[in-house]
Amino acid sequence: MSNEATLHGHPEVVTTHDAHHDEHGVHHHKETFITKYVFSQDHKMISKQFLITGMIWAIIGGLMSVLFRLQLGYPDAHFQFLEDLLGSKWAKGGQIQPEFYYALVTMHGTILVFFVLTGGLSGTFANFLIPLQIGARDMASPLMNMLSYWFFLLSSVIMFCSLFVETGPASGGWTTYPPLSALGDASDGSKTGMDLWIVAMAMFVVSSLLGNLNYISTILNLRTKGMSMTRLPLTVWALFFTAILGVLSFPVLLSGLILLLFDRHAGTSFYLSDIFIASTQKALPNEGGSAILYQHLFWFLGHPEVYIIILPAMGLVSEVMSINARKPIFGYMAMVGSMFAIAILAFLVWAHHMFVTGLNPFLGSVFVLLTLLIAVPSAIKVFNWLTTLWRGNIRFTPAMLFAIGFVSTFISGGLTGIFLGNSTLDISLHDTYFVIAHFHIVMGVSGILGMFAGIYHWFPKMYGRYMNNTLAYIHFWVTLIGAYLIFWPMHYEGLAGMPRRYMDYSNWVQFNQFGGLNQFISTVAIITFAVQLLFVFNFFYSIFKGRRVMSRNPWNATTLEWTAPIRPGHGNWPGEIPEVHRWPYDYAKDGADFIPQTEPLGSHESAH
């Protein structure tokens, strides 16, 4: 079977597909509401499904943080509306109860890390951009792509249901360490909620596997003529490394969770040994297991996971930044190389989450070295973004502002990573607000800023309309300033030793000084959350009422997605797929503002 025939996916499907295109130029599916919006196999629709599901999750997860910030800022106050809203079990007398507080922080972490910044971010942009930017009609396997979304939705539904079970959702922290997570008797949150958490995460792993296999094989196999790997936009490179990280790290989490499930229900002792439960006054027979084993398995996923979050954001930012600085990205190969280095190092640093578990100090020092090595590719990338901006002809579109904001938070959050990567400093800094501040800025805020940059930038391609700029600028400035005002003070709290995961610091003399600061953080958090609703409004309003996009290439960009029709059908390009003749960053070259990738090299022009 020849290469040509294998190129476009299923051999048996391809013949009809291609014939179709040649005859009519465009795709004429018989589309019903169900096939177009629900069980769609079009990568663009699947991407929107991921995006909107992710947005719903972001609102839920963000609202949870508002609730626990209320508690942290005003531990003595009685908010009657909380009891009215949540019932007397969770918010007795208008005060958040301890079990509920832990459920809130656990689910906030789970939702934001997995459902928003992994499913929502990669799911949206890998689906949307990979086929459009490499010049493919769709993913290699549209069916698997659809299944990937449906497993994601199934996982979402299960996780969402867990919020409503009588004993509450999982509440042992988003890392769900045993023995707490393995013993239903140990806390309410370790009962049914924990089982649902495990099942939902297993479905999530399936979804991510189906999606990632597709992304990888699409990028490798379906690039259009002339689209060599070094002509790929950096977004595609970033999504490629992200997919590989996902394929190799999520299965380890799955193994860890299977063992956890056995510990919970089959009487095994993989993670359990020598345990006495106070609530039931019982000594457990379990012997020989190791709770640390779970931490190794979890963080073997958990660390690559943070790069699964940040790499797509990096890719989106690189692309947005080059387009809006009207300059080629600085150091294209260095960007690819540093992403490759990050992808490799991602697998070699997991134990830096475990410095204080009793890890052998010698082993710890190896992990310190490897962890600090990540500073090198990260710094290369930051340098390249700054030099891309340098003397650029910058257009401050909302997407560009978010991209610049990303670089800002990535620097300030990344620098504290150097503190935490040292096992000696980690002895005093671990499990304090310093850690909270670090990972929220470098991963949470940066990830979401990158995602916003992507949404604002590609919204015209997704819906054929623009988002409202005024609302976008308000959204940006309040979000960026708000994020810094929330997380910057947490560094000071952390350096003063304030531990994370406590619901009330007021009866702790040492931390009384932070009472006012905590109120301040909570107030800013509520404002920042409210502004996100402004974004949500802008998003949905603009889908229906936004200013129409009138030209194919509104940003004057070089990449292939802007050569497709304003509202591309299934198949993306009517007629032939465009051929590529140059790299994606020919901005301000030879006096031209930009030269699309489809333009052949001129006779006096040399390839990049």
Place this chain on the structure above:
Amino acid sequence: MAQAIPAGQKWWSGGKSPFNVEYGKLMMWYFLMSDAFTFGAFLISYGSIRFASNGWPDPNEVFRAFPFAPESLHLPLVFVSLMTFILIASSVTMVLAVAAGHNRDQKKVTMYMIFTIIGGILFLSCQAWEWTHLHGEGAWWGRNPFPNADGSKASTNFTNFFFTITGFHGFHVFSGVVINIIMLIKNLRGDFEKRGHYLMIEKAGLYWHFVDLVWVFVFTCFYLL
């Protein structure tokens, strides 16, 4: 997939598959890498717990029974060797099925797929017998009747890991048998002949060999070490 490759072909310049394979095979390879990490995580967990334990049961003592043989007969690892032989033999027939597919010999594909399926079912049956036997001796998740090799009382983790990992592997074999049966049916219906190639058989073969390869590691870790 054999085809003439023109000299000086630029494989990575787009418009073609750089490895000259269609996407399904590429996906299968990546899936197998992913699955290797699943099994790797299990086996490394097993290794680390075993290493941290004071003692471990002697496999020669645990796995010494054979169907229909009297209890007094000591046949250490004989039964599991037979199981392993069956599985490896089924891998051989799978290779022959793939080779027959290359030659577009529908009848031979059918024959060797049937052999492979029989091998898989035999292996699963053997595993079922072994599990039943061990269960009869009192072994299960959370229960371990076998003492450590030095005679001291063992933790339950020997059986915990044994049932979890061989169970997970058995589940893979089961899925493989189901896949192979589907391939057999498609072949009997002449689907591959109509399509002009037997790529699906090749992909099923990749999975089957992977499952066999994993068994080699599982076998080594639980029965030999």
